[in-house]
Amino acid sequence: MGVEICVEGLTKSFGHQVIWQDVSLTLPAGEISVMLGPSGTGKSVFLKTLVGLLKPDRGSIVIAGRDITRLREHELYEVRKLFGVLFQDGALFGSMNLYDNIAFPLREHTRKTESEVRRIVLEKMDMVGLLGAEEKLPGEISGGMRKRAGLARALVLDPEIILFDEPDSGLDPVRVAYLNQLIVDLNAQIDATFLIVTHDIASARQVPDNIGLLFRRELVMFGPREKLLTSDEPVVRQFLNGRMQGPIGMAEEKDAAQVAQELAEIDRSTGGDAVRDMTPRLLPSPEITRPPRWEAIAGREAERPAERGTGHGAAAHSGREPHGGPPPKAEPEPEAEPGPETRPAPEPGTLPKTAAHPGPETETGTGAGSGRGARA
Numbered sequence: 001m002g003v004e005i006c007v008e009g010l011t012k013s014f015g016h017q018v019i020w021q022d023v024s025l026t027l028p029a030g031e032i033s034v035m036l037g038p039s040g041t042g043k044s045v046f047l048k049t050l051v052g053l054l055k056p057d058r059g060s061i062v063i064a065g066r067d068i069t070r071l072r073e074h075e076l077y078e079v080r081k082l083f084g085v086l087f088q089d090g091a092l093f094g095s096m097n098l099y100d101n102i103a104f105p106l107r108e109h110t111r112k113t114e115s116e117v118r119r120i121v122l123e124k125m126d127m128v129g130l131l132g133a134e135e136k137l138p139g140e141i142s143g144g145m146r147k148r149a150g151l152a153r154a155l156v157l158d159p160e161i162i163l164f165d166e167p168d169s170g171l172d173p174v175r176v177a178y179l180n181q182l183i184v185d186l187n188a189q190i191d192a193t194f195l196i197v198t199h200d201i202a203s204a205r206q207v208p209d210n211i212g213l214l215f216r217r218e219l220v221m222f223g224p225r226e227k228l229l230t231s232d233e234p235v236v237r238q239f240l241n242g243r244m245q246g247p248i249g250m251a252e253e254k255d256a257a258q259v260a261q262e263l264a265e266i267d268r269s270t271g272g273d274a275v276r277d278m279t280p281r282l283l284p285s286p287e288i289t290r291p292p293r294w295e296a297i298a299g300r301e302a303e304r305p306a307e308r309g310t311g312h313g314a315a316a317h318s319g320r321e322p323h324g325g326p327p328p329k330a331e332p333e334p335e336a337e338p339g340p341e342t343r344p345a346p347e348p349g350t351l352p353k354t355a356a357h358p359g360p361e362t363e364t365g366t367g368a369g370s371g372r373g374a375r376a
């Protein structure tokens with residue numbers, strides 16, 4: 001089972017620039033949480049702070065009973081063993097084939113024999129639908145495959161927490177749909193605590209148990225998905241509907257009168273309720289054995305059949321089926337996709353260090369809605 005992360009009064013600045021202040025939230029063990037926010041609001045900084053790569057100015061981050069903001073570097077190293085991180089571009093080493101990229105953390109941080117390494121690498125490649133692509137170089141495959149290779153590498157040390165930094169960036173909507181299904185399937189299989197930073201509203205509406213929103217140097221809200229999807233908070237409504245009308249401006253904040261006028265206009269044109277759709281939850285693929293937590297979620301979803309596919313819910317926001325469809329393995333990815341995703345690989349030392357940390361087999365039963373919010 002994944003571990004809970006309890007953040008209290010967290011503040012981070014660079015020089016005089018406050019990135020965010022007094023952030024408090026709890027990422028419930030084993031649940032999927034999404035962090036949203038306009039560009040530059042410090043979502044990536046938040047992820048890096050959680051994993052101990054950046055030090056906050058104030059506040060605490062308690063993981064498995066330890067406040068990681070107070071740990072020394074060698075103690076942090078132990079805590080980082082709990083984490084797997086999927087970086088935006090997969091952060092693969094360009095000169096290594098996928099097999100060696102995925103084996104890298106095992107060879108670096110464990111004493112496993114090559115036959116054990118092989119078993120684990122192939123198991124994780126199978127989980128992300130990449131079996132058969134072991135010999136490919138990162139530059140020879142599509143952006144979607146690179147993300148999945150990065151995910152396989154994040155999985156090899158059996159993390160209890162997985163951080164995803166914009167997993168959908170640079171992917172077309174179909175690849176995003178497959179990746180979302182993979183994320184949900186993995187959560188049902190490995191039961192780790194997931195935190196996803198994304199700009200993709202459709203993903204944010206369907207995938208998580210909890211949603212948070214950073215804006216104006218604050219955590220505006222963090223709480224159960226249902227609560228944010230039906231929220232009256234203008235920033236939340238604007239962001240979850242991808243609208244220009246609302247407090248979030250192109251480059252700078254709008255004045256209050258303009259915001260009030262825009263919101264009144266939306267309410268006039270929509271009757272005021274168009275933004276509060278309960279998008280159906282994405283469920284694990286049929287072939288995945290659902291642990292009790294997901295059984296409970298599926299049960300709750302089944303209780304609202306009338307809402308499925310009606311109004312401006314999932315259909316309007318994502319254009320995709322909420323669940324089902326072929327598993328990620330069946331994804332027909334083009335193999336070569338030169339483009340912005342092909343970036344120089346980072347130096348080995350820049351990756352957060354992780355190591356084997358198998359968790360117990362027990363299932364979490366917390367269910368959606370146990371996230372403790374800033375103001376939710």
Ligand SMILES: Nc1ncnc2c1ncn2[C@@H]1O[C@H](COP(=O)(O)OP(=O)(O)OP(=O)(O)O)[C@@H](O)[C@H]1O
Nearest residue numbers: 014019037038039040041042043044045046197199
């Ligand atoms: N190491 C650093 N030193 C100084 N400033 C930094 C550093 N890292 C990030 N910043 C600043 O912190 C702010 C938040 O950056 P961050 O990348 O976390 O935003 P973000 O919300 O993830 O943005 P995006 O959605 O565009 O990826 C930016 O103004 C950035 O320039």
